[in-house]
Amino acid sequence: MTWRNLLHAIQRQFSIWHFLLRSCFGSLLLPSRVCGCEELTTFVVSRKHVNWETGFVREEHFHPRRVANRLETSVIRTTALNATTVWDICTQYFDPRQRHAAIGRGIGPARVVFEQDGLSFDPDGIPHPTHANIVGWRDEPGRPEKEIKHHWKHAAQRIAAKFPYEPR
Amino acid sequence: MTELVLSKSTSIWPFESETRAVSTYGRMLDDLLSIATRQVGRNVQDWDVQIESALAEIVAECSVDDWDGCGAKAVLPETVTITRLVANILHERVPKGTPPPDVLPESDGEIALSWTRTPDRVFSISVGDHGNLNYAGRLADGVEPHDVAEFTARDPTTIQHLALFITQLFR
Numbered sequence: 001m002t003w004r005n006l007l008h009a010i011q012r013q014f015s016i017w018h019f020l021l022r023s024c025f026g027s028l029l030l031p032s033r034v035c036g037c038e039e040l041t042t043f044v045v046s047r048k049h050v051n052w053e054t055g056f057v058r059e060e061h062f063h064p065r066r067v068a069n070r071l072e073t074s075v076i077r078t079t080a081l082n083a084t085t086v087w088d089i090c091t092q093y094f095d096p097r098q099r100h101a102a103i104g105r106g107i108g109p110a111r112v113v114f115e116q117d118g119l120s121f122d123p124d125g126i127p128h129p130t131h132a133n134i135v136g137w138r139d140e141p142g143r144p145e146k147e148i149k150h151h152w153k154h155a156a157q158r159i160a161a162k163f164p165y166e167p168r
Numbered sequence: 169m170t171e172l173v174l175s176k177s178t179s180i181w182p183f184e185s186e187t188r189a190v191s192t193y194g195r196m197l198d199d200l201l202s203i204a205t206r207q208v209g210r211n212v213q214d215w216d217v218q219i220e221s222a223l224a225e226i227v228a229e230c231s232v233d234d235w236d237g238c239g240a241k242a243v244l245p246e247t248v249t250i251t252r253l254v255a256n257i258l259h260e261r262v263p264k265g266t267p268p269p270d271v272l273p274e275s276d277g278e279i280a281l282s283w284t285r286t287p288d289r290v291f292s293i294s295v296g297d298h299g300n301l302n303y304a305g306r307l308a309d310g311v312e313p314h315d316v317a318e319f320t321a322r323d324p325t326t327i328q329h330l331a332l333f334i335t336q337l338f339r
Contacts, residue, residue, distance in 0.1 A: 046236065048272050056287040059304075060274050065239065099237025145276065146300045147316050153292060153304035154314040161287045161306070 030077060034121040034132055036111040041078040041086055042163065043094050043102040050104070050165045057106035057163040062156035064137040071137035071152075076130040077123070078107070087168060093128045106163035116155040134159075215259045215268040222271035223248050223279075230273040241277030246297040251279040253321055254295055261324075261331035266338055269293075278302075283337055291337045293330060295319075301326065307336045 042061065044050060049061040064071035078086050086105070095101040113119050113134055123132040138151035229235060230243040255269065258281070269281035278296040291305035304314035313333060317326040 045238075051270075051284055051287075054284060054287045058272070058282070059290070059292060060272055060280060060282075063275060065275060146296055146298050146302070149276075149278075149294060149302040150304050150314040150316050153294065153302060154312065157290055157292070157304055157306055158312075161290075 030123070030125075030129055032123065034077060034110050034123055036109070036114050037079075038077050038110040039079045040075045040108055040110050040113075040132075040163075042073075042075050042106045042108075043090055044104045044106060044165065045098050045100050045102050047103065055165055057160050057165050059153060059156040059160045061106065062134075062159050062163075063152055064134070070135065071139055072122070072133035072135050073137075075132055075134060076128065077110075077132055078130065081130070089128055089130065090168075093131075102168060104165055104167040106160075106165055108159070108163035112159050112162040116158060119155060215255070218268045219252065219255045219271055223252060226271065226273045226279060235273070236275060238275065240273075240275040243273050243277050243279060244297045247277065247279055247295060250297065250299065250319070251281065251295045254293070254301065254319060254327065255281060257321070257324065257327045258331055258334070261328060262334050263338075266334060283334055285337055289337060291333055301330070303330060303333070305333055305337065307333060311336075 042057065044057060044061060049058050050056075051058050062073050064073045076086075076089065081089075090102050090105075110121070113121065118136040118138060119134055120136045121132045122135045125131055137155070138148050140148055226243055227245075227248060230240070231245075233242045234240060235242065251271070255271075259268075267283065269283050272280045272282060274280055274294060276296075278294045280292050280294050282290065282292040284290050289306055289308075291307065292303065294302040299319050300316050301319045302314075302316045304312070306312050317329065319326050
């Protein structure tokens, strides 16, 4: 068994464990680290962030924003949550902070984020225990964003290709 | 006959309506030609129409800060002008029939010109008011160019380079 297979086997074990925990106790017992096997949701507000021809969320939706001098992209961890619970979270925590309510969501694997150079998660659990930020976007102090943005586009394109859109 | 064909010089295929094939095979070719002509004509026209329409929408909706309710930067008139210029020059350099890009505002105030073939086959150029073009694409397995290039209207090298990527995407 190669190291990669071993790693995947461990991830699967943890994923089942996590699934059972969450099924029994809800999202409050989410593991402190995001597992590659987890399912992520990203809420979509603008129709422009959906490619209606392919049915996938667009790259632009995953471009990071600078918050407190850190580049991040907001997602929530929804592996064991049914659609009703996810939309309840959206209604309670996401929609009030937006000008418009979410029209749908993109759903994809956390694995694809880990596959991008330098990207990982900060599962801050704010404002909801399921919330996490994708962090580790390429940032070079002293170099303007207009010169490094292509790195973000590249990673965002690879992530977006794994996030099909689901209407609300 | 010849005079009639020449008089319709605006048509992409000058024989479009003047020739009528007799055989089944000929009629089939005629139909295919007609479909192809309409397709090419539509795409050529769509570049201008779609880009202008999308830019007008962006100007109307995204010209002030926080246009998305999440702190997005305003799209400046200079960005719109440069995007139009980039799209026009690209249009001249990609093969006929290349579909027009989707034109999308970005949260940092830039505008993206984006081509999609499948979810895994995309090419996108971000245009800002600074004259730098950030591009990234997934053209084939393992062919994923991304970089930043300086754009000047007088030097077509950059656009030529990008046009080749777009051509490759739809090859």
